Amino acid sequence: MPKTVEFMTRQRRPVLLAMVPLWLGLTGAAALAQTVATLAPTPPASAPAQATEDENAPAMLVADRVFISPGHKLVAEGNVEVFQGDIRLQANRIVYDRQNGMLNLEGPIRIDQSGAITVLADTAELDNGLRDGILRGARLVFDQQVQLAALQMTRVEGRYSQLYKTSVTSCDVCDDGRPPLWQIRAERITHDEQERQLYLENAQLRIRDVPVFYFPALRLPDPTLNRASGFLIPSLSSSSNLGFGFKLPYFVTIGPHRDLTITPYLSADTTTLDLRYRQAFRNGQIEISGAFSRDDIQPDDGRGYLFASGRFDIQRGFRLSFDLRTVSDDAYLADYDISDTDRLRSDVTLSRARRDQLIQIAAYNYKTLRDTENQDFVPATILTGTFEQRLFPKRIGGELRLRLNATQFNRASSLDATATEANGRDVTRVSADITWLRSWILPGGVETTWTAGIGLDSFALSDDAAFDNEANRVTPKTALTFRRPMARQTASGATQILEPILQLGWTKVNGDDVPNESSNISEFDQGNLLALSRFPEADAREDGRSLVYGVHFSHFDPSGWEATGIVAQVLRSDSQDGFTSSSGLDGQNSNILVAGQIGLRNNLTLTARGLFDEEWSVSKAEFRGDISRDRLTLAGSYLWLQADAEEDRDSETSELWFDGSYALTPAWEAGASMRYDITDGRATRAGIGLTYRNECVTLDLSVSRRYTSTTSVEPSTDFGFTLSLNGFSVKSGTTTSRRSCSTT
Structure with missing residues (x-):
């Protein structure tokens, strides 16, 4: 029962008229306050303190009239409102009979608690405790x-x-x-x-x-x-591989921090049980998902998959994460439309990232799902450790960067490598890089950066007769970089920045020849333009003198759009081996890099990058566009790659991809996606979908087609149907339209 009761009237009148007699008024008001507290839903056991606080909170009664009837009943009438904590009661008239302890409420009656539950009624007869x-x-x-x-x-x-x-x-x-x-x-x-x-x-x-x-x-x-145990939204599907099927997920809560989802999948050609387990800890979380199937695709074998992932924040700022994946056969993930991946990667990583320091230790395992690869020749186990530190020595100034890395590649086979195939080669590498950087502003506004350092590499090899079992390398390096940013203001108020770039670099690789284990494929872009070695790892390092020239341009318009672009090239004193022909970095001089981005005020972003040889023939081109408007969301990309046998590409590749949706009406939304191989003149994957969503129902219809095939995977077509009743189902966070009674 509330400790304090306050009476208020909407009309100006003597206080005594609203409080006679005082003892009877207090009794009646207490019951009215208790009315609100009792009719409201009992809070869950997890919040007893809040419940006690609301019950003990002061109650306030507001009405046009409060009086005692001849029958000694307390009467509040005319826009009656009672407040207590986050509870609000509204009625047209409330009568409290102290003799029998009954409350009579005349409506319309409305009781609200925090907007979560509302009780509406015409009339009510309740005891004084409700x-x-x-x-x-x-x-x-x-x-x-x-x-x-x-x-x-x-x-x-x-x-x-x-x-x-x-x-x-x-x-x-x-x-x-x-x-x-x-x-x-x-x-x-x-x-x-x-x-x-x-x-x-x-x-x-x-x-x-x-x-x-x-x-x-x-x-x-x-x-x-x-959260509550029970059935989730069922779905219907039809697949050319598995036939017509039905999924009915069942959600099981296991305490406040764990749950299990069990999904039987029954169709004409498969019986599958899908499981997902999740658990949250004080310092992390885990998720385990998997399935077991008996189907007509491989009728003699049980099939399935198991994925497990998690992360934990441990002491001293370290984070432990893992992502483990295994599957019964190469085709299962594609047959059941779980994933299009052709290699499974499992990893366990311990890392800590600070402003000036990075520590990372990781173990990787790869399982190939490709028909053309032999698992024994794949580096199934990779162990790696990295330490990076930034220091700022006061005596010499500038910035000192230290990087230590150790990597080990292990293959199951013991077959010696050949000139073109790694076969069973195992490699262990330990590398150290020390780099010092310092910048100055020269007269005329020229920004100058001097870089100097040394790289140390030690290798241990086995199952490769072409190289020594042990090898060591020492690579000193230095570079001088000049930038001259120039800015101007146009008549329209736009800001334009033009920045010529010039770098003189030198590296010298001293030591033994070693195989290129993890730097077989390299990219040439803005990120590694000024790097002294553009190989992704230290297995290979660039050697000799180099000159980088280019120009960077930016435009910022007051109307809201902006554009950036760069044109650059790397010139070398000697031809550089180890890069593929389509990387744009092979030979003595690199291809010309042309890249840019335009961001328009209508939420349209266009990004492009291309590599051109000295005759301006394209060796690689990619384009991406994104737009997000009120009714339209669209993302698409185009990629063209020249033929490159070193990257297992015997012919040129030209591919178009897009994914988008359009709101046809406030309730109807259409979506489509496609990945199209222009070179072969056919789609590799395509899909369309239609969604209807209003305040009480969501309907999803979809159809997708995978056109690719291998010796173990056939093309397939999948149909999907899901109907959910909004209000009881999981909230998606998507804005829904509400139908109008005048039009529905």
Whole structure:
């Protein structure tokens, strides 16, 4: 019972008229305050402190008139409102009979608690504790969406609300008598406020008032409950590989921090059990997913997959993460449309990243799913450790960078490598790089950076007769970089920046020849333009003198659009081996790099990069565009690569990809995606989808086609259908349209 009760009247009148007699008024007001506290749902066991706080909070009664009737009943009438904590009660008239402890409320009656649950009724007769009573013409509304409407609602023991002849829906209900899009009709519904569960008896699911399903008994979590065991949204699918199928996920809560999702998948050609386990810890989380199948594709074998991932924040700022993957056969992931990957990578990583320091230790395992690869020749196990540190010595100034790296590649085979194949070669490498940088501003505004350093590499090799079992290298390096940014303001107010770039570099590789294990494929872009070695790892290093020249341009327009671009090239004193022909870095001089980006104010971004030889023939080109408007979201890319046998590409590759969606109406949205091989003149994957979403239902229809095939994977077509009733299903966070009663 509240400790403090306040009376207020909306009209200016003597205080005594609103408080006579004082002792009777206090008794009645206490009951009114208790009305709000008791009718509201009992908070969950996880929040007892909040419940106690609300019950002990002061209550305030506001009404046009408060008086004592001749029968010694306390009467509040005319826009009556009672406030206590986050609870608000509204009624037209409240009468409290102290002799029998009964409250009579005349409506319209409305009780709100934090916007989560609202009780509406025409009239109500309740005891002074509101543990028992009857509400007529009642409605129970959850999250301002799901509503339970009944002729009568009975309060039992202060915990249960029983509604009779009830309709449940999250659709807007119009006053013209038309039925909602969907509803559940039940003879009786019991709402357990403590467990936050709804129990339905003799329930019918109706679509436009046409019975579709009958349930003798049905339990649903009320929409205020975030997690509860039960069935999730079912889905229908049809696949050319697996036939027509049905999935019905069941969600199991295992305490407050764990859950398990069990999904049986039944179709004409497969019986599959899919599992997903999740657990949250104080310092991290894990997720394990997998499936076991018996199907007609490989009828003699059980098939399946298992993925496990997690991360943990441990002491001293370190993070431990893992991602483990295995599968029964090469085709399973593609057959069941789980993933298009052709190699499985598992890893365990321990890392810590600070402003001036990086520590990382990792173990990787690779499993090939390609028909053309032999697992024994794949470096299945890779161990690596990296330490990076930035220092700022005061005596010499500038910045000192230290990098230590150790890497080991292990293959299952013991077959010696050949001139073109690694076969069973194993490699262990330890590298150290020390680099010092210092910058000055020369007269005329020229920014100058001097870089000097040394790289040390030590190798241990086995199963490769072409190289010594042990090898060492020492690579000194230095470079001088000049920049001269120039800015101007145009007549329209735009800012333009032109920055010529020039770098003179020198490196000298001293030591033994070693195989290129992890730097077989290199990219030439803005990120490594000024690097003294553009190989991704220290297996290979560039050698000799180099000159980099280029110009960078930026435009920033006051209307909101901007553009950046760069043109650059690397010139060398000697031809550089180790780069593929399509990388743009092979030979004595690199290809000319041309790259740029335009960002328009209508949320359109265009990015392009191309490599051109000295005759301006294209060796590599890529283009990407992204746009996000009110109704349109679209992302697409185009890629062209020349033929390159060193990158296992016997012919040129030209590919187009896009993925987008368009809102046809506030409720209907269409989506499409495609990956198209222009060289072969056919799509590799395509899909379309249609979604209808309003305040009470979401409908998803989709069809996709995978055109690629291997000796173990056939092309397949998949159809999908999902229908969810909004209000009880998982919230997606997507804005939904609400239908108008005048148009639906």
